[in-house]
Amino acid sequence: MLSDSPSRPRFAGGVGRLRGWRLLACAWGAGAIGALAMPPYGFLPALAVSLTLAVWMMDGAGLGRSRKGRLGPAFLLGWAWGFGFLTAGLWWLGKAFLVEADEFLWALPLGVIGLPFGLGLFYGAGFSFAGILWSRGPSRIAALALGLSGLEWLRGHVLTGFPWNVLGMALGQSLWLMQSAAYLGLYGLTVLAVLIAAAPATLFDGGSALRRFGPTVAAVAVLAGLGFAGFERLRAPDPTVPAVRLRLVQPNLQQDAKFRPENRDDIVDRYIELSERPPEPGDPAPTHIVWPESALPFLIQREADTRERIAAGLKPHRVLMTGAARTDEPLPGERPRIYNAIMVIEADGTITDTYDKVHLVPFGEYLPGFLDETLRALGLRQFVAIPGGFTAGNPATQRILTVPGLPPVVGTICYEAIFPAAIRPVGQPVDAAKPPGLILNVTNDGWFGDTPGPRQHLAQARLRAVEEGLPMVRDANTGISAVIDPHGRILGQTKIDVETYLDADLPGRIEGGTPYARYGDWLFAGMLVICAGLSLAGRERV
Template sequence: MVEGYARASAAPGAPMLGRAPSFVRGIAGLTGWRRLGLAWLAGALGALAMPPYGILPALIVSLTVAVWLMDGAAADRPALRRLWPCFLIGWAWGFGYLTAGLWWLGQAFLVEADEFLWALPLGVIGLPFGLGLFYGAGFGAAGLLWRRGPARIAALAVGVGAAEWLRGHLFTGFPWNTLGMALAQNLWLVQWAAEIGLYGLTVLAILICAAPATLATGSHPRSRFGPSAAAAIVLAGMALFGAERLGPPDPVVAGVRLRLVQPNLPQDAKFRPENRADIVDRYIELSQRPVEAGDPEPTHIVWPESAFPFLIQRDPDALAKVAAGLKPGQHLVTGAARAEEPLPGERLRYFNAILVIGPDGVISDSYDKVHLVPFGEYLPGPLDAALRALGLRQFVAVPGGFSAGTLAAQRILAVPGLPPVAATICYEAIFPGAILPAGHAAPSARPAGLILNVTNDAWFGDTPGPRQHLAQARLRAVEEGLPMVRDANTGISAVIDPHGRIVAQTPLDKETWLDADLPARIVGGTLYGRFGDGAFVLMLAACLIGAVTGRRI
């Protein structure tokens, strides 16, 4: 071990590291598989900062080690010669981070193991392996800007911050466990999402968590201690701002009482068309459970995504039974598959939808899911024919897969007695800036009063997945300044106020219901709601200037 450290002290990273301790020089001096192995482990450790664990120091250690590995790869090399080794470090770091953070996806392949078990490695290993390329690109871009001193922390924020944005947008986007979530779990810190959004929080998370790397590598007291001191001041300032912004509990909307029904239906043979009568009866029975003494009767019933294993719009008897289960004045908002009558020569098209059903049994409005899950709800176009020729299908057994609602048709859902509803289905709630339809912020538009998210997390069992999903949905409420009403088949169902406070929630994997008032929206909205990722772009630009002009100290 001593000999290894001695060799590391003569490694290319030595000038970059100044008077760094021997263990830091040892990390920077790693090459080949040892370097990539440590990068993978550091990334995996960083996943502990995500829900449900929320251990922020884990991301601090993770990014600190990443900076030291980058020091060894970038030092004393021309910019272009840094690109490949820095890319590999970033890819390995991202591979580890996503493997440790998304392992629970494997649970979905076990629901119908006879058909999908073979693909489990593709979901648990293949997806993190591929998405790790975004981090590789981010680290590679940072390597081009890498230089001695605190400026390299800004370089990392530029490269990885931009990579996280790209991960959330390219190839349909998958912004799950974006690094900003490390700051979004604390109720005080998350208030900044109303100003800068998830990607702005991501830039801050990288700057704050990577700053301690300079404690062991700076050659001047200002460069050694300055970044960590600045990070501590920023964290304290964020907390003070958040505490001030929270204030008293949000008021509630008069005349609205919600009942969220959580049937806890398993994702197995019980959820089949032949069991339709029992399933509908189960929903109705939970919807009609008596209220607590002194509580008002629910005005609106909410059922989760894909509530029925059949097309209720084409089943008059089931629709009539549902309507008969509603009390006068009550309305049902439910997830359901919806079919659209085909034109001559076309096949029947199916949509993952939300339906609004009144006590007269009439479907008064609907919303079709726009952002479908690749391989879950449809097979991507180039692979569709080839995979179906092999006898494969998407997870949800709908002939031909679901069709996506068009962006032009994405709109606010009209529910009698409720403020305008921004409708989302399943993982649509994880996409920042995509909650409201384009142009909805126009002065002539009636502002949305709540975000509705219906989902079915039964695929993932009692794993971190459902908890991570809830945390990301909560962040949308803070970003937009809107309450979130979230109904999940197996949980976690919740009502969240526009400051991110969970007013009420259900446990996971339990048949139950939840009665709650509807918190009011924030009047005037939020800065993020008006300008989207504008603050994030400005933060990236500031970090780029800092990375390019920062002094070599």
């Protein structure tokens, strides 16, 4: 194999000859290095170092083994790599366990170590699949891209899905490079990210100059081409929607006090005061007010007096879009169902439309059904203290919000905005004459403080705007609220841990949408087929 070749430099062959705990430790460290390519750091060369090391370790995993015999070592290698990648990228999840430390501190290791440990199994499967097609030549780079990209898609869909820090985000942060998401989506970017970042591993192969240098030269050319195409796509400015001025209210409420009913009056007063602060001199007055996810510690639909108070506090003709819990009236003997919702409240205090969150956060907003009774018997609950947890909205009746003065609004709540292709209405026909005009994302992010978490959340939500060709209006309880145009340009944003507001015009949508909005992940599927073909074509007998 390559790692035994005398023409192979000592450091490359040395990595390939690692065994046992040293191999797993190196794989964990390589994965952790790769996390530096994710938001908020965006250091793309870190992924090149990470995946180059992974290729050399995979070369060694097949020494003296048949293709079937290398699957076990490849699986362990991939699991360790993924464990390191996710541990380094998701450590900030531990902050949520400290908000109510008296109840949740014991579970901190499960979030910081347990989740990456379990999700690492996806990477083990991806490396194993790549091992089936592994070869001595450059085609093994395509095999790795096939395995890793396929597993990232699975990670985003299996067991409710968790597509956080998907490898394609390495290309999804640069304004120029992210434009390709309008065609390929996040998972298509993942194929390109792996192909580009792993290509330098072939520089130290034996054989001809084309065999050694060709993949890296091609990777640099593709990266330059993506950048140039993105630059050209950004040349035209996006128009704004006339007669619309948004105000995004960021109250910076402390998470441990936010849901206490005794704070209700102070919380409402804070929202009204921020909503009604005069705009900067020369700026138009807001026409639409946005409050963040679960803005109020009570069921506003049952509080007509409070709605009237809010309506009286806001200037006439303004429309409020707010995150709020809501409930259905239960049948006799039923437990009330509580929904995490967005509500549209008009100037007279009337609730005219709602959207119920479809994709809830396991253990955060509900306990999975098969664990619910067991965990509650032990006195455990989800993070949000709603009896029985939130109920998911029905995806078959997912709504486009109708908001006076705005084009049709696609509602998303919190981490729903990290799921590619999942923001489109399901089961509800889209009026071709009145297509969606913006994505509204209300979120909290107060659980995670001033850590990489809120910044990663913003970066991933931002990519949805590029994929769909729609502007995004994102309002957070605390950092980072933003208005993003359909090319991913951030027109305004707030800082973390600051009580403030953001006034901005509403950018227009891209007429006709984007190829990704029309075809979804079909182009990604085609890229996987191409990678499979390249892997099979270059495979050699071992």
